[in-house]
Amino acid sequence: MASLLDFAKGLEELQLIFILSKIMMVTGVIVAVCLIFLKAEYGRYFSSNSTRKYGFAVDARVAWFVQELPAFVVPCLLLLYARKDVFGLTPNMILLSLFLLHYTQRSLIYPWLIKGGKPTPMFLSFLAFMFCALNGYMQARYLTKYARYDMSYVSSPRFVCGLAIFFIGMAINIHSDHILRNLRRPGETGYKIPRGGMFTYVSGANFFGEIVEWAGFAIACWSLPSSAFFLFAAFNIGPRAIQHHRWYHTKFEDYPKSRKALIPFVL
Numbered sequence: 226m227a228s229l230l231d232f233a234k235g236l237e238e239l240q241l242i243f244i245l246s247k248i249m250m251v252t253g254v255i256v257a258v259c260l261i262f263l264k265a266e267y268g269r270y271f272s273s274n275s276t277r278k279y280g281f282a283v284d285a286r287v288a289w290f291v292q293e294l295p296a297f298v299v300p301c302l303l304l305l306y307a308r309k310d311v312f313g314l315t316p317n318m319i320l321l322s323l324f325l326l327h328y329t330q331r332s333l334i335y336p337w338l339i340k341g342g343k344p345t346p347m348f349l350s351f352l353a354f355m356f357c358a359l360n361g362y363m364q365a366r367y368l369t370k371y372a373r374y375d376m377s378y379v380s381s382p383r384f385v386c387g388l389a390i391f392f393i394g395m396a397i398n399i400h401s402d403h404i405l406r407n408l409r410r411p412g413e414t415g416y417k418i419p420r421g422g423m424f425t426y427v428s429g430a431n432f433f434g435e436i437v438e439w440a441g442f443a444i445a446c447w448s449l450p451s452s453a454f455f456l457f458a459a460f461n462i463g464p465r466a467i468q469h470h471r472w473y474h475t476k477f478e479d480y481p482k483s484r485k486a487l488i489p490f491v492l
Contacts, residue, residue, distance in 0.1 A: 239371050242363050246453035249360075253453075253460035260464035267345040269416070269472070275346045285342030288350040293332035295358035300325055300365030307369035316374035316384065320446050323391055324364050327438065328357075330399065340406050360457075363450045372448060387445025394438030397423050401431035418477055426489035428473055429466025433487055436463065463487055 266275040267288075276282050283291075300321060304312070311317060378384050400422050408417040423430035436459050443455035470486035485492055 238366070242367055242371070243449055245359065245363055246449045249363075249453040249457050253457035256457075257460035257464055260461075260468070264468055265349060265465060267349055268343055270468075271343040271345070279346030279348040280351075281347050282344035283347055283350050285344055286336045286339050288345035289336035289339065290332060292345075292350045292353035293328060293336070293357055295354060296361040297325060297328040297332045299358055299361035300328075300369075303362070303365040303369055311371065311373060312369040314374055315376060316378045317368050317372055319379065319388075320372075320442070321365060321368045323388070323442055323445070324368075327395065328361075330395075335402065338402075338406060340409075360454055364454065367448060367450045368446075372446070383447060384445050387441045387443070387447075390441030390444060391438050392441070394434050394436070394441055397434030398431055398438055399434075401434055405431065416476065418473065418480060423489070425484070427466070427485050427487055428470035429462075429487050432462040432466040432469075433489075436487075467492075 264270045266272065266279065268285075271282070312321070401419075401424065404419050404422055404424060408419060409415070419430070423433060427433050436455075439451075439455040439458045443451040445451075466487040470484075473480045
């Protein structure tokens, strides 16, 4: 452990961020392979057996709030140490604002809109907490200290397209979550087939929206840390969309046959 810490201290911080980005990419592939054979046992897949495997159950609202919060708090803290000649650049401010916008919604708003969600095992929530803390550091530190974009970059096709894709993905994600929250009327229990919006085309509309969102962020940033985050997100939640798709087909005989799992008309 000591030698690992000495190695980290000897690295330039930018090198460390790039190494962490590459580790995130590799980890994403490993997670995707694991999720082919295993289900992440939170949400609809939570059972009494989940607590024996992954620790005590945490209320869904509390779990989402706590585990997502570091991705908001860490960048805010790093703003105190931002280089003015870097973060003072308009593209940097816009890009970090996109990241914070997502996690403002995800950590401060979304958890308290959850209606009767199943618990999350403590260990899975802890893993999400650690990822959000690490990713918050990587994205914010890069954008507040190292990334240097020309001021004209804000009008470049890549930046504009990235922003457009980000907001389209965010809108799909939020709208899909809204549909899922309102499937049941007051007093109703059980699951229903989600309909409308992107659910017309895919079972994992909320996952599709988030993947599109981070694809836009990666395009706009055009950096290794943002690309690593996009790939990890896709590898992590993409398989869950496929699991949901199979689950829907098993549970509902009248589930739409033309609906795909994650990518409209393709997958």
